[in-house]
Amino acid sequence: MERQLLKIIESENGKNPFKDEQLANMLGISRTKVNELRNKLEIPSYTERRNNSLTAEIENIIENDPEISIRQIVVKLNKNGFEISAYGLNRYREKIEEIKKKAVESGGSYSDCDKAFESIIGYSKSLKPAIKKGKAAALYPPNGLHALLVGETGSGKSSIVEALYKFTKCFKRDENMPFILFNCADYSENPQLLVSELFGHARGSFTGAESDKPGLVEMANGGILFLDEIHRLPPKGQEILFSIIDRGVFSRLGEKRRDRKASLMIIGATTENVESTLLMTFRRRIPFLIQIPPLSQRPVLERFEIIQLFFSMESNRVNMNFYIPRQITKALLFYNCPGNIGQLKSDIQVTCAQAYIDSMDNEYCGCISIETGHLPSNVQDQLHEIDDKVSRQMQIVVSDLFISSGESSCVNIEDCIFKENIYRIFESDKTDDFKDVTTSRDSIGYDHRHEKFKRILEKVDAYLLDIENRYSSISDENLKAIVGERVSGVVEKALGEIAQGISSKTLRAVVSLHISIAMERISKRIDISNPFAEDIKHDFNAYYEMSRRMIQHFINSEGLEFPEAECAYIALILNYFARKSHSESDSNVGVLVAGYGDVSKSLVSTAREFLGVDYGSYIQLELNEDSSLAISKMKSAIELADNGKGVVILVDMEPLLSYCEIIASEYENKIKTIPRVDTPMVIEAIHKALIPYSTVDEIYHSILKIEKSLPYKLLNRDDIKSISSVKLE
Secondary structure (H helix, E strand, O other): OHHHHHHHHHHOOOOOOOOHHHHHHHHOOOHHHHHHHHHHHOOOOHHHHOHHHHHHHHHHHHHHOOOOOHHHHHHHHHHOOOOOOHHHHHHHHHHHHHHHHHHOOOOOOHHHHHHHHOOOOOOOOOOHHHHHHHHHHHHOOOOOOOEEEEOOOOOOHHHHHHHHHHHHHHHHOOOOOOEEEEEHHHHOOOHHHHHHHHHEEOOOOOOOOOOOEEOHHHHOOOOEEEEEOHHHOOHHHHHOOHHHHHOOEEOOEOOOOOOEEOOOEEEEEEOOOHHHHOOHHHHOOOOEEEEOOOHHHOOHHHHHHHHHHHHHHHHHHHOOEEEEOHHHHHHHHHOOOOOHHHHHHHHHHHHHHHHHHHHHHOOOOOEEEOOHHHOOHHHHOOHHHHHHHHHHHHOOOOOOEEEOOOOOOOOOHHHHOOOOOHHHHHHOOHHHHOOOOOOOOOOOOHHHHHHHHHHHHHHHHHHHHHHHHHHOOOOHHHHHHHHOHHHHHHHHHHHHHHOOOOOOHHHHHHHHHHHHHHHHHHHOOOOOOOOOHHHHHHHOHHHHHHHHHHHHHHHHHHOOOOOOHHHHHHHHHHHHHHHHHHOOOOOOOEEEEEEEOOHHHHHHHHHHHHHOOOOOEEEEEOOOOOHHHHHHHHHHHHHHHOOOOOEEEEEOOHHHHHHHHHHHOOOOOOEEEEOOOOHHHHHHHHHHHOOOOOOHHHHHHHHHOOHHHOOOOOOOHHHHHHHHHHHHO
């Protein structure tokens, strides 16, 4: 056994040595026994065995890019053959910092200082252009360039300025760098006091000036002077700043000589139109004008994160958990909030406070449940408009939220808004569907693997038909509201360059939504893998390469590192729409409802009326009808319903299911039977059948996803045939 262990260790990959559990499986012994053998033979643990090669690789990566983040190091290590997660790299954090410290001789690490913005939701998305401008202004030698932030009340200007200060302080490695805040509204009506506050005053310069006093400009020397509500400065107040902006000199109030100097960056913030409230001579002295978007112009996904954050803050404040039903979350997502983030925070605080009072009257359970009556009146007044005018247009499905006290807000957007997505198809029921899928394409088990791959592709087609149907009519405005203008814009540009033959508004919507989920996963360090990536690359190589080029667009514009497996997912989407685009048939899948008595006629009539179309067929059978005659009638009905693309049949009783299965064997899989029928299912079937280029399999799998069809148990083909033979004898 010892000799076998030594032989295995000698042959292992130095980048990914075998763990004790793997060695135990290979040797057919317990993990404890492996540990004993290793200690006896003085074989180090797997982490110690790869330590030298891993550390050397980390040093090489940091040498090429001293400002690289931990997450990017993980990405590069995995690309270079190491199998390691961000969690696994944590034990090397001190070593990494030590290597970085040696690599960076002077100045702070740009990427490390960038962490100052991580607490700002949207810093890498909708606020990225504004923050990029702010960083450019702050870091420009020698002491930065003056800047003006413009945005509505409550849009987050102050938070951005504070983060910008922390970023600059970190980069310059100056812990004593000053940050002075001055609200111009406080002295807007008294120019003399304004001058005194900003520049200081000399003793005796006015009544009450009993001693010399330095002003805020002196206090901010070497740092940042933040002038909030700068539009409240009167023209005289703006003019007195000219000397410090132009030449870096000033004098205190009452001094005769201007011999004082100060080097600082001035950042102003205003909610008003700068052209009408600030002098032109003042505006031209401020090089950077930075626009902060209002809450209404930021993606819905960011607003969801903000809501979640505020509930988390309130949960920690009262030390209790919060349960927020989906209708509350939806209301907060879509109500008109003119006060922006500031008002949203206040409205959530009021909501939590009213729910907290109600919880005191009930038996304590450690959890506060938010109800509609707890919302402020300004939110309640808009509830009737939200479903009709906004949420339906956005096609967003929101889940309930549960916020735990003492924990940071970490609920994934994917779990609460995009619960149905292409990743989940590959991840669901993983232990059963994907067991042994790592088998090579050239191995003995390839046939078994290929069958699983075909089943997965059917599910993917059904999902994409569903998502295509949902977002086919979404407007550009609403798409940008969900995913953000940057994501939508990059996708549009990429598709225009690499997929002109299949590009469409619907494809752009579907890819944009998928990319948003991908970016969310990357930011939350959620694994993106695909057990069938090799098959997808082989079978859909052209679209795989298109995907690679599309991802490069996002790497260039957003600086994100996408895993290789992401190419496989986007390739499936492109392949689906390519098949739709290249299909030569204009016909539709047939829909046939079979039932006893008038039921089938009633269901189809209702569906036609609801959809406003004259499509969909039905057949009425009698309960005591001879089976041979019934099968003959159904064959005729199927032939009439078939437009050349097959028929989806919905039946309401077991004998009819048996008949359909017998008939299907003659139609080469052009017939799919749903063993249950109700009005919503018929509406859904007809609606999807009318979508150009939809297929029988896509509609079949899509209908099976409807919630009301879940309780029944589908019989396998052998069971059905055995039942059929009994009933027809």
